[in-house]
Amino acid sequence: MVRRARRINRELAEVYPYAHPELDFRNPFELLVATVLSAQTTDLRVNQTTPALFAAYPTPEDMAAAVPEEMEEIIRPTGFFRAKTKSLLGLSAALRDDFGGEVPGRLKDLVKLPGVGRKTANVVLGNAFGVPGITVDTHFGRLVRRWKWTDEEDPVKVEAVVAGIFPKSEWTMLSHRVVFHGRRICHARKPACGACPIAPLCPSYGEGETDPEKARKLLKYEMGGYPGQRLSPPADYPGKPAPALGAG
Template sequence: MADDETREPAGTAGKTGAKGAGRKPAARRAAKPESRVALVRRARRIYRELAEVYPYAHPELDFENPYQLLVATVLSAQTTDLRVNQTTPALFAKYPTPEDLATANPEEVEEILRPTGFFRAKTRSVMGLSKALVEQFGGEVPGKLEELVKLPGVGRKTAFVVLGNAFGRPGITVDTHFMRLVRRWRWTEASEPEKIEAEMSTLFPKRDWTMLSHYVIFHGRRICHARKPACGACPIADLCPAYGEGETDPEKAKKLLKYEKGGFPGQRLKPPQSYLDHGGIPAPPLGKE
């Protein structure tokens, strides 16, 4: 298989090349109101196309159990998943259980978490979270939304990450990437996460919610960037009403691609085998970027 720097993004050549040549990007079509039926069809078609492009989509935080995923998700605030993944091995090696972290020396935890930024506040968060797990749930992470959101520092977004990926219970994770893309695709005009979550739940069947989150977030991180979306390299350009907000020249757009599609490693130190099978590259350990 060709190196990631030189190969076409998976699924892109057939959709923005020959297959897409006969289609007009959505933004170029005559402007007219979109019916509810048309919106649902377009949204679900985007879902199917992204599933072809990212067959290996997965949560990009490393974890081995619900507790590790919960802590990692809390630590991921205002930093990258890569930085969290490079930091948590030392944290979980020293404090493998909620009981261990709840009674830890805060200064020692702070030193481990320093690379993630805001390390003092994050230390308080994960220690408080661990204490609550011990006192309220016998040291076990609850598998219900209403119980998860009672934990300190855990909102609906964090809860759905844990439910969908550690318990296999469908949920829609509305992070900044998800919020940006569904508004850019005009699936919603809402700006509040809970309203977006509610509207998306009416567009897609419940069984698709977790993977929908992965597909959209993967696309937002790799191609549909906030400031310079790579429109000319986008596999769903013909379905996007915002086509043209970014670089439309295919060669220039290709240079904007990020992560494994642009020659960079994925964010996980231990990515799933499906990711590796498609040419993905594990991220380097801390200090070896």
């Protein structure tokens, strides 16, 4: 299993050499806020919403002083906007009061912030600070169970199992590759098995569409010729930038 898992990672690295976090951000604070907003919605909707949010509140100090009702209107498209506003106000105030207005670079500090759990902390650590971390979102958990790396459902237990399979240096990029694959090919309801480049390594091959032509029609984002999640993707991303809010 370990040998197969590591080979899957190597194959995914060749398929997605451009794998990256699919939230737009320019600094650790923006990534932290965007990750909190991404709960129960798409990264695309977050990316379409955060430009206005960061224009209004560019720093933790600005955000901590926000009028709740005004922030709620800005982030309404991301859903659960009242709870998310409460979290953003709380974490911004904590950053201002406890961390000198800076996002801390340690897991134990990040998880103390309102609305910030291990998944959010690992996203920030891995992508804003270069600290290796495994991000167990719904895509990651689904795929590692399909690949029989673990049968655990609890994200913390999944993280621990996968961390034992791969060297720490691989954790952050492994997370991106697995999530990319889950969004583009290995979908929850109908995986595109017939168009999957790692099908020979997959113990769950056949759960989805195996006909190559039909499977190719299921591909998403750049694999299917459509825009990705980010309005401002990295320079090496081969797909199209996502449209701004209201642009279709």
